Amino acid sequence: MRLQYPTNINIIRVPCTGKVDIIHILRAFEKGADGVYAVGCLEGDCHFNTGNLRARKRVEQAAKILDTIGIGGQRVQMRNLSSGEGPLFVEYAKEMVELIRELGPNPLKKAKAEIKKRENAA
Amino acid sequence: MIVADKKPIEEIVQEIEDVKSLLIAGCNECVTVCEAGGKKEVGILASALRMYYLNKGKDVKVDEVTLERQCDHEYLEEIRDMVERYDAIVSIACGVGIQFVAEQYPKMRVYPGVDTCFMGATEKRGLWVERCQGCGQCVLAKTGTVCPITRCAKRIMNGPCGGSTKGMCEISQEIECAWQLIIDRLAALGRLDEYEKLFPIKDWSTDRAGGPRKVVREDLQQ
Amino acid sequence: MITKTPSKLEKVLAAGHLGVTSECGPPRGSDPEEIIKKANLIKNHVDAVNITDNQTSVTRMCSLAACIRLKMEGVDAVLQMVTRDRNRIALQSDILGAASFDIYNILCLSGDHQSFGDCKAGQNVHDLDSMQLIQTIKQMRDEGKFLGGDDIKRPPQMFIGAAANPFADPFEIRVPRLAKKIAAGVEFIQTQCIYNLDKFEKWMELVRDRGLHEQVYILAGVTPFKSAGMARYMKNRVPGMDVPDEVVKRIAGVPKEKQAEEGINICIESIQRLKEVEGVKGFHVMAIEWEEKVPEIVERAGLYPRPVVE
Numbered sequence A: 001m002r003l004q005y006p007t008n009i010n011i012i013r014v015p016c017t018g019k020v021d022i023i024h025i026l027r028a029f030e031k032g033a034d035g036v037y038a039v040g041c042l043e044g045d046c047h048f049n050t051g052n053l054r055a056r057k058r059v060e061q062a063a064k065i066l067d068t069i070g071i072g073g074q075r076v077q078m079r080n081l082s083s084g085e086g087p088l089f090v091e092y093a094k095e096m097v098e099l100i101r102e103l104g105p106n107p108l109k110k111a112k113a114e115i116k117k118r119e120n121a122a
Numbered sequence B: 001m002i003v004a005d006k007k008p009i010e011e012i013v014q015e016i017e018d019v020k021s022l023l024i025a026g027c028n029e030c031v032t033v034c035e036a037g038g039k040k041e042v043g044i045l046a047s048a049l050r051m052y053y054l055n056k057g058k059d060v061k062v063d064e065v066t067l068e069r070q071c072d073h074e075y076l077e078e079i080r081d082m083v084e085r086y087d088a089i090v091s092i093a094c095g096v097g098i099q100f101v102a103e104q105y106p107k108m109r110v111y112p113g114v115d116t117c118f119m120g121a122t123e124k125r126g127l128w129v130e131r132c133q134g135c136g137q138c139v140l141a142k143t144g145t146v147c148p149i150t151r152c153a154k155r156i157m158n159g160p161c162g163g164s165t166k167g168m169c170e171i172s173q174e175i176e177c178a179w180q181l182i183i184d185r186l187a188a189l190g191r192l193d194e195y196e197k198l199f200p201i202k203d204w205s206t207d208r209a210g211g212p213r214k215v216v217r218e219d220l221q222q
Numbered sequence C: 001m002i003t004k005t006p007s008k009l010e011k012v013l014a015a016g017h018l019g020v021t022s023e024c025g026p027p028r029g030s031d032p033e034e035i036i037k038k039a040n041l042i043k044n045h046v047d048a049v050n051i052t053d054n055q056t057s058v059t060r061m062c063s064l065a066a067c068i069r070l071k072m073e074g075v076d077a078v079l080q081m082v083t084r085d086r087n088r089i090a091l092q093s094d095i096l097g098a099a100s101f102d103i104y105n106i107l108c109l110s111g112d113h114q115s116f117g118d119c120k121a122g123q124n125v126h127d128l129d130s131m132q133l134i135q136t137i138k139q140m141r142d143e144g145k146f147l148g149g150d151d152i153k154r155p156p157q158m159f160i161g162a163a164a165n166p167f168a169d170p171f172e173i174r175v176p177r178l179a180k181k182i183a184a185g186v187e188f189i190q191t192q193c194i195y196n197l198d199k200f201e202k203w204m205e206l207v208r209d210r211g212l213h214e215q216v217y218i219l220a221g222v223t224p225f226k227s228a229g230m231a232r233y234m235k236n237r238v239p240g241m242d243v244p245d246e247v248v249k250r251i252a253g254v255p256k257e258k259q260a261e262e263g264i265n266i267c268i269e270s271i272q273r274l275k276e277v278e279g280v281k282g283f284h285v286m287a288i289e290w291e292e293k294v295p296e297i298v299e300r301a302g303l304y305p306r307p308v309v310e
Helices: A021-032 A053-068 A086-103 A107-121 B009-015 B040-054 B073-077 B095-104 B177-186 B192-196 C008-014 C033-042 C065-070 C090-101 C130-143 C171-184 C195-207 C228-237 C245-252 C256-275 C293-301
Strands: A036-040 A076-082 B002-006 B021-027 B061-067 B088-091 B109-112 B114-124 B129-134 B172-176 C019-024 C048-051 C077-082 C107-110 C160-164 C189-195 C219-221 C280-285
Touching: A021 A036, A021 A053, A021 B095, A021 C245, A036 A053, A036 C033, A053 A076, A053 B009, A076 A086, A076 B114, A107 B040, B009 B021, B009 B040, B021 B040, B021 C033, B040 B061, B040 B073, B088 B095, B095 B109, B109 B114, B129 C019, B172 B177, B172 C077, B172 C171, B177 B192, B192 C195, B192 C245, C008 C019, C008 C280, C019 C219, C019 C228, C019 C293, C033 C065, C033 C245, C033 C293, C048 C065, C065 C077, C065 C090, C090 C130, C107 C130, C107 C228, C130 C160, C160 C171, C171 C195, C195 C256, C228 C256, C245 C256, C256 C280, C256 C293, C280 C293
Parallel strands: A036 A076, B021 B061, B021 B088, B088 B109, C019 C048, C019 C280, C048 C077, C077 C107, C107 C160, C160 C189, C189 C219, C219 C280
Antiparallel strands: B002 B114, B114 B129
């Protein structure tokens, strides 16, 4: 199909979204990601039965932590589609980029820059 | 095992707003099994705290370590060199481990990162249940191997009370009536006649009523 | 029958009369007038009045103080005592305090769980359970000894009671549990409110099969419904309560302004039927926040005037 999706998305392949843990999501934000979303198979269609359902729960937990620490839970999302739905994949990607643009960049980037500036000044 | 639950991050940070460096210490025993204080949870809490401080414009070093056991001087000794580099430790072992860390390192600020709940078992993943309160004088031989001290909301030794309804406790539809369980089990064992024996007034001096307890085994001491 | 205490209730029962008790909840404040007023409304129609002990775990004036107030009015009180709030020191101490005011009746209960009340975050004690409290009082009275073994100067003289709920689960142990209370030393029983008379009669049959009705005075508990709403609430919300559908239907079937009257009628009919049950030795009339109706119920049920005993 050769569909175009936003280039600012970095795809990390996992055998199943069930492999995605909270710590992976948190580390992505620590390293400066502005948003993270997990794209799993349709619910009920997991090859390993419940991998995508577990992923959703972990995404929810990560969102809660991000809310608590002031990064914003909305920056992490779960989406589901089947392997034949290329156009939907593109749509989700665009949606996610749009959402993150509204939320603005990861606040940690600005915080890091300011700490650096302070250090240089001192 | 000892079952603990994660403390809310907002509660943990209240105590450690002022630190410049922090060590998050997990434990490989019970709290790993109940997914509250093992290596994985250390990673999540440390990552969350690093971002929390950074987002507030604070440069705080947050490092991670997971001990084989925190309720053991030997294993605690292994981190002696490391400990000196931090302003404080957040331990996510059980309450026993947390206190042992503090006893081992008397000058170190140590904070709990979990709420220690009870002695229990894993019913299924994500569901832990209480089974023993460590009263120091086991009554299970006389109660069909179901503990009324732990499982009856009023720890009634001669139950059930008048609130037992369809096998459930008066305080919640989700709590089984301990005495229903005892009676069912005695019936299954063909020993229901034991039910009519009055349980004598219990000596609680071996429970927490007697103050902090010790088990002393001279035969094992050196 | 020989009596063990100066309790008027015990004497009435021992003389073979049907006993009548009622109960009052102490106020949620320090004004004693309310309880004195309630007691005076019913004092000529009952042999003794129970004073509840922080019922449903809601904090109120203490049962002991309220009992003393009744005593000062010349009313015999039944001191209710729950094991929820006091350890064995406090229980024994309060028993002696009550005995010092010549309170001759006590009802041993475990008490509702604190989660029902106004101190949900509180601790409960349950150092003893209700059966062990029965044993404790019996030892204090008959052996003149504290639980710790020391002698009591002027031991308490108390007629020992307990509650029984024929309707709680599991039904098959309800009679064995009564037998246990008797073995512990209980002398009178006040039952849970009876609305399911068939089930109660079945329970009494099992009680008689074991001859337990000869070993303890059983006072059948009755509570008049004020309204259909109360009947539904008791049926659906109160743990260990058995209200059959036909009773709810009966009271709901009359116009709202007549429901209170119908509630009283149901209560009186129940007493009449229960009088015929062998082993029922009296009635515990619990008119919840409706004490003024007790005289009418007692009179219309043919339980008035109350016998005079020496």
